[in-house]
Amino acid sequence: MSRYTAVTPEDLEQMLATIGAASIDELFEQVPEGVRLGRELDLPEGMSEQEVYGHLLELSRANTSADDEITFLGAGMYDHYAPAVIDMLLGRSEFLTPYTPYQPEISQGSLQVMFEYQTAISELTGLPVSNASVYEGPSAVGAAGYLAKLANGKSKFVVSRGLHPHSRETLRTLSHGYGIEVVEVPLSGGVTDPDAWAAAIDGDSCAVFFQQPNFLGIVEDAAALAEAAKNSPAVVVGSYDPIPLGILASPGECGVDVAVGEGQTLGNRLDFGGPSFGFFAATAAYLRKMPGRIAGETTDVDGRRGFVLTLQTREQHIRREKATSNICTSQALNALAGVVYLSWLGRDGIVELAELLLQRTAYARERLSGVEGVEELFDGPVVREFAVDLDVADTAAVERVISRCQDRGINPGYAVGRDYEEFPTALLVAITEQRTAEQIDMLAETLAEAMAEERAAAGVGEAAS
Amino acid sequence: MSRYTAVTPEDLEQMLATIGAASIDELFEQVPEGVRLGRELDLPEGMSEQEVYGHLLELSRANTSADDEITFLGAGMYDHYAPAVIDMLLGRSEFLTPYTPYQPEISQGSLQVMFEYQTAISELTGLPVSNASVYEGPSAVGAAGYLAKLANGKSKFVVSRGLHPHSRETLRTLSHGYGIEVVEVPLSGGVTDPDAWAAAIDGDSCAVFFQQPNFLGIVEDAAALAEAAKNSPAVVVGSYDPIPLGILASPGECGVDVAVGEGQTLGNRLDFGGPSFGFFAATAAYLRKMPGRIAGETTDVDGRRGFVLTLQTREQHIRREKATSNICTSQALNALAGVVYLSWLGRDGIVELAELLLQRTAYARERLSGVEGVEELFDGPVVREFAVDLDVADTAAVERVISRCQDRGINPGYAVGRDYEEFPTALLVAITEQRTAEQIDMLAETLAEAMAEERAAAGVGEAAS
Amino acid sequence: MTTVAPRPPASADSATPMQRDEVRTIFEKGARGRRAFQCPPAGVPERNPHELLPESLRRREPARLPEVSEPELVRHYVRLSRRNFDLDSGFYPLGSCTMKHNPRLHERVTALPGHARMHPLQDPRRAQGALELMWNLERALGEVAGLPAVSLQPSAGSHGELAGVLLTRAYHESRGDARTKVLTPDTAHGTNPATVTMAGYEVVKVGTNADGGVDMDDLREKVDDQVACLMLTNPNTLGLFDPNIEEIAELVHGVGATLYYDGANLNAVMGRSRPGDMGFDIVHFNLHKSFTQPHGGGGPGSGPIAVSERIEPFLPVPVITRSETPDGPVFDLDYDRPQSIGRLRGFQGNYGCFVRSYAYICSLGAEGLRDASEIAVLNANYLLARLRELVGEELPLAFGDRCMHEFVLSGEPMKRDLGIKTLDLAKRLLDHGFHPPTVYFPLLVDEALLMEPTETETRETLDAFAEAVASVVAEAREDPEVAAEAPYTTPVRRLDEAGAAKNPVIRQELAADGA
């Protein structure tokens, strides 16, 4: 008998008798013979709990995690500290194991969490409307595109190249289906080229997309980018990193219509990329075009305050082919982590944390720029991430430098050239509150060593030193 | 403001006003000036959560844990697999954070757990009466001694040298207070010398103590040991390893009066030695002499079934100097792990697990006896642990051999000579279900290498090979 | 409406009574200045923050996040959690959702730092464990589906559907074949038609025949060379395996369309029948159903897809590769897939979910997976038999005679004869401590009740549930008002959903402040 099932031989006998069937096989007679498998699946034998644990532990040890090296790798997900309360709350059966709250009377926990989450995201973005989460960052950008399509039916997405490559690719994949063209606007001086941006926006623009801070870590002039779209039909979509929003002008303050972003940094694990959540907030105008679940406040028959899923006529289970999105299962648990994290940080804490990132990032930028063969790529303002340019041959050389650093226990960041042919030798370095001044110093030293090695191997500079 | 407190400056002002005090200092005026500290404690500054986590992580990495080596170290605590359900249940606020269940109406969870635990321990030991836990194994032996003293007031404890050295030492420490003499009975052929045992027991014997399996891992003839005390006033106390009890004759079946033991193996962590729990079971005769909490079944005013702390007139808070023990806070959470573990194993599972240990231990014993310079110390039956004798000079040499193995990633066990001058070169090897046949083979190979090295260094045997 | 509804015996399962009206959000707790977070010192030479980030880029209004101490934070959410019903403490026969037991082992292995603390952009050479796990999971899912290639990327079932329809589009386009329509049965889950629209196709509905299967005549009529795909759930949302599946596949393939398998009901047939063998080209899995992810109150999930040879070139990037080397196998991520539809999201998918489902497959093995499906079907048929025995007249089976892993009862007779609706029954079941089944779905059954017990429930639980349903029906025979006003024992009772939608309050209003 399996440890997860409970049918003893006596149970089986009695249950079959009640059903009036002679065997389990009889119950499967519905399945036409031609499509019965007729053999056991070709999979390994089942294992005991301890063996499965052992196997998964072994696999985990074949990974170099953020516990195994000092990592400055970011580029969309960041090694922030998530407080222990989050583990505890997310581990509670009551939050972990229910389905989507279809029965509000016995789901007030999940529903109130959604309401609180929506409030927190609304505060953070300065926009009045938030849903209860979408899958994650890049697909949230895609979802914003679909909202724009439903809203104005125009034919063109104007996309800053400062938008994360995964977001741009996702947008392209999804928009191919419903037939919207994607036009990219280049960066200039590390930010979205304002002239090219203005020039790309016209009466056919369905939506415009930028990222804040952009992929290179630089803070865009979001208000100006939004302003440029003002006289077009385009929905202005900003993809935001939420922690810097503690100090950055909010989407609402900048005239952004839809603010989305990756929620991993808000109390979620790295988890090799997921699950995390995407947040999705908008101006009131788009309330009834929003994708996904939304919780609303109401009262019960006795006049007690309560919460329900609301505006469900937007959703697939009611509107089917006319729904504003096909999303069903979303990321409720990760969004719970998000609102707990934001409540943990608190009103003052998020400012302090963002200011801390600002200081440490400035320090790291300065330290690395002092390394032989390393210089600042652009000098715009940064909060938590910045790019340097390495004086090496090409992207492959950057990757070798990274690898040399990793062999010394430090992951220096991301090779920007993997996604940007215009920055073949750039390295993107991310800072979190977990990266101390001491570790930043170690990074500078290690990078210096790795650069020296790489340049020696390539015959550049003081080859022999 | 600290993250664990909540008094804002406004709160403080208002609270002091309500109290009618001008300052917090005023509240401390009760403390005579002569004993006020008048300075800050000489301790480091407080740290943020992430910094404390980092510090404790660093300390943990300076330890070689059972995750960092393949360990055959036992001698009282064993590296068993505890299922994940235990972490979850013990992490639930409802079990983790209440105090002792003084208010039964709102403590039925804890109380029913105690009742279930008592039932499980009673089944396991074959004795009708169990308390809800004591601190841990050796002090449970001490507690059994005190029970015997209260029961018959005799003057001598007869103790097998097969009893864990920590238990013997604890018994000696505690009995010194109330003035009972401790007499040790030697081992013969690896088990308690039956003649010496019989000879030591007389009309002054307050209690007799043995361990099952004994410290060397050998299964004692518990029934015979108990039988030998039959015509004396002595309370027969057995200290049992609970998992082997899946197949070993139970204390109840052997005529043992009080069965105690270390509960760590029942779902508790190693934790460098604690917290775990001690179990304490007895024949009905000793019910009203038991130490510690006992839960009992009863009904409420509406006739509903419920549980309460019972027989409290034994306890310190009621009987004060006449109490059967001074124990108050005990090990409820660890006992919860115990009953969950036993329920997880289940009736058939505990037999299967013990039989598995039997087989693997036999295999390991055979494998190690085949290693050059290693032979079986005694050949009595063993379930989960056994001793081999190393052909080396002394206990220090054994410890060097152990260390050489550890440098190769394997901890081969415990140097018996640390506690038994009569077995200076013995090595005690423990097996759990986490030690696979493959790991046992590795142990044999590693031990062979380490022995060869040690003997080479000492100039014994085939020195150069 | 009578004011004193007969109430069930007072119940209280908890030792911390919370007054029913005590509902305050985290924003209504705490006080200005309280905090749970303590910021570590920056530890670097301080620079002028306004030089680092000019005023013009800074936010003017603070985000008014909650201000609570850690104890307040913990207490708020622990108490709030208890206002949820959950699978770990009660039966959850929510049809189409496969609420099977979530082994705690999975939470343990997922939390291992080597999994949980892995950055998604880690060099694949230093992520061999993760990639091997994903590779193994892909192979296992492919074997279960009977299809050769798998992408783990989609984030949930509906995301998998979108991937699948976009794959279909890419496939047809690669052949220069611009099609316009996708067929979906009227029993389909709402995500299917919604997906079709999002992928730029027109939805064409196919009817259901008297046995609950696809109406073959209707299908024959609608299938033509403008049809890109037929999306099917099999067993379908009535819990019935379509006996014409082979013919359906033939028809669809006959016009060059693809056949898409909505895998939400895979829990019925694992190890007994495979979509690939039925002729499906594309399958999505709901790892959070058949492969037991805890559902988290609405996610996360994971919706991998398995595809046939001809669809494989179009799979999303990156694709995991495995090459044999002298040092053993090496895994990598392949981005160089010229025909790929591209990405559907960031990184490589919901890896945390992969770890759980992989652990599940390792635990069960081939036999265990088959066993799971068999017991799921056994349990469903047993529950069905018990309910027929007890309330067969009031709640007849909507279609067929036996079921697969779930079944649909019609509440029509109950409504007609006793005057209580399916919704009333559902609400009254709450007072019995059960989560109700899925209600009013599938749409084609009036007053539908879709029940899926799953394999992890005991016979005793099924009996107790059947008896609870029977007792509600019996009670309604006496007094339908009881159910009509249920529930009585829940933290709140029936909520004004219409009012909520009409006048949406979807965030907390906060006091303005000048700070």
Place this chain on the structure above:
Amino acid sequence: MTTVAPRPPASADSATPMQRDEVRTIFEKGARGRRAFQCPPAGVPERNPHELLPESLRRREPARLPEVSEPELVRHYVRLSRRNFDLDSGFYPLGSCTMKHNPRLHERVTALPGHARMHPLQDPRRAQGALELMWNLERALGEVAGLPAVSLQPSAGSHGELAGVLLTRAYHESRGDARTKVLTPDTAHGTNPATVTMAGYEVVKVGTNADGGVDMDDLREKVDDQVACLMLTNPNTLGLFDPNIEEIAELVHGVGATLYYDGANLNAVMGRSRPGDMGFDIVHFNLHKSFTQPHGGGGPGSGPIAVSERIEPFLPVPVITRSETPDGPVFDLDYDRPQSIGRLRGFQGNYGCFVRSYAYICSLGAEGLRDASEIAVLNANYLLARLRELVGEELPLAFGDRCMHEFVLSGEPMKRDLGIKTLDLAKRLLDHGFHPPTVYFPLLVDEALLMEPTETETRETLDAFAEAVASVVAEAREDPEVAAEAPYTTPVRRLDEAGAAKNPVIRQELAADGA
């Protein structure tokens, strides 16, 4: 007794109603043959088990442990857990117990494999992290106590007391001084006299004066050269700091006795006053009180002791040592302590608790510890002030005017004037969602209520509690029967404790079987 007691408004804090009478133990669930455990294969050549372990040593009757599947196991205990009140969801002003917030960080760090998976007999050279942590904790506790040496070994407060009195005995014996008596005030906790007996001394009680302190005349009378020790709690269990502490110390030391500090109330004075400075020779700490261990429903705890120079040689073995080497400090365990009283238990104590309390001390630091005590005292005085304001007549403060971290009210007037006892008030508070204070302790106050709010509670909570007490009193003024029959909203109501003790059923009866 009236049958229809007036009931408070119905309450339900949980979404899973459990019928009040649904109480089944794990032994009453499941079925023969069910299991949650799957045994791994032995993987070794199989030997005849009966040869390995002869029949004569084998058990005849199986241990009839529960037989449940994993889902049944989880559901049983998750549901059971909700029949507990807990600190994470409610106020717990249990006097003398210091139910302060348990930071979840502590559970996280304790679970790190390098702590949780450490074998206690690991070679100290490979346990440097653990030993350093213990060393650091010893130093910190010593500094808080104002005493030079610490042993972490005792498992709880009462175990620390036993260690302390045995140390006293060893100390006197080392001087050839056989003493027979130990003094304890009548306000002492029960563990004190119980400990004295276990350590082979006679208990001599010392009275309490009108101010709630030690009766100095009585003390002077009883202190003589047969007195081995005076055990004192300071502040005492009335929450009062003894103003004569310096004189007491002088008297006790004057006859050559030791002074023992029961540290259960240390939370009042951390960083403000130190037992060592007051003249105490031996102090026990309850790490599970002042240093915030979660109490686990009755443990585990940890009861380290700090001692003066003259007591140090007798500390239990092993003792942690630190030596400076060229490679930095090295920690070790020293067993070679000829004057030691020996061991009190296995291994080195409850290390898991040390990790938590060490983390706590690291978090708070010097200032934070002082702050904790200050706010504990502030909160207690605030609650006292609020209660005086609201119910000062019915529940007057038993002694003194202000308090330290806790205080004792007398329910005497309430009983006399309103006809409800302290017990009734306590039970009625359950319906308000509060854990009652400690009742009927200390013994010398009639109808005592000992309240300790701790520093981690908010003012709002203290207000709500005070108002709840006031509302119970007000209600009793109307109708004392309400409280007399309370509680009403709990899973069970008043239980028959007398019956339980008279006819003890302390384990489940199981059906006999022949298997």
